[in-house]
Amino acid sequence: MAEFVYPPVIGAVRTLFKALDLRFDIQGSEHIPRQGGAVLVSNHIGYLDFAFCGLTALPSKRLVRFMAKESVFRHKISGPLMRGMKHIPVDRSQGEHAYAHALEALRSGEIIGVFPEATISPSFTLKTFKTGAARLAQEAGVPLLPMALWGTQRLWTKGRPRNLGRNHIPITMRVGEPMPADASEPVASITGRLRERVQELLESAQRAYPVRPKSPADTWWIPAHLGGTAPTPAQVKDRG
Template sequence: MAELVYPPVIGTARTMFKVLDLRFDAQGTENVPRRGGAVLVSNHISYLDFVFCGMAARPAKRLVRFMAKESVFRHKISGPLMRAMKHIPVDRAAGMEAYKHALKALRSGEIIGVFPEATISESFTLKNFKSGAARLAQEAGVPLLPMALWGTQRLWTKGRKRDFGRHHIPIALRVGEPMAADPAEHADSITERLRARIQELLEAAQRAYPVRPKDSDDPWWVPAHLGGTAPTPAEAKALHSH
């Protein structure tokens, strides 16, 4: 079936990024397989992360179908677009339907995008990963594709106003080599290895990032352990415990 909606949406996003004069530093995009199923797994720091993860797959001429919370599909604007781009709604109270949908797509050769933290990390550090991505890759017999994003939180993240000004914000994308998901290995063990690999990619992106906390009047977007003023993981967790 022809892709009538996804390519124009990508074109619109690219135009917007040019208008914003974002500075992209993408490495490892050659690791995205040009054919066959894969589970792309990324950290989650911005409402726009699915757009940037999708961009990383474009050099391989692939489209990524993302698993996203059901509320996004109920929105009057984003809902029809998400459905037309064949993304997968996830009802957290009944997740098996989404799992089966993703499994079928993987077996038909699609790339499925997953954010295993399940929600945006307000500390901008990696939260614990859920094991669904590993289980999908095991059952479908496809590789996991680790990825890290950095800088996207400066555009639009939880608890902050959108910043779509022309501020030349650098955006770092790092894609690692595909990881096998051996059916004989426990999914939790695979998930630990996957999280460690994404941590390595994230740290590499942070080290190469051209803007430092000292360069910013308010480094709210930098994790506390790197000298920024973002909440620590414990503080971020406490924000939602009341």
């Protein structure tokens, strides 16, 4: 089926990123298969993570269909674009419809993008992973593609103003090797292995990140366990 919306959107996004003079460090894109279904799984720290995750699939000439909350599809601007790019709306009260849609897409050879934390992590650490990604991969008989990104929270994240000036912000991304989701393995076990791998990739991206804060006031985007002033997971839970 012809793609009339996705390629122009990619072009616009790449133009925006160039205008912002973002500095990309992407490793592991070769792990994205050139054909066949797969579930791309990433941490979630900023509102633009969809666009960044999708960039990792471009060298393989693949388009990623992301599962996103339904409210994004109701927005007068993002809604038509999301539908045109064939992303999948998720109504949390009726999640089985989104699951069935994603499963059908995987079986037809699509790559489905999932943020298993289900929402942005204000602590910038990994939250508990929901089991949907593992279930999808297992039932469709496709691999999981773990990845992690870092630096996107500095552009636009929950509770912070947008920072979309020409500030040369580095964005670091790491894609791991495909992980099998064997039918004989419990979904909880697969999910545990997946989270461990995403954590490893996240730590790799953090170690490679070239920017260190110049003052204590600029440590809001760094997790507390790394010496930053982002809220701890416990503090986030207490607020929620």
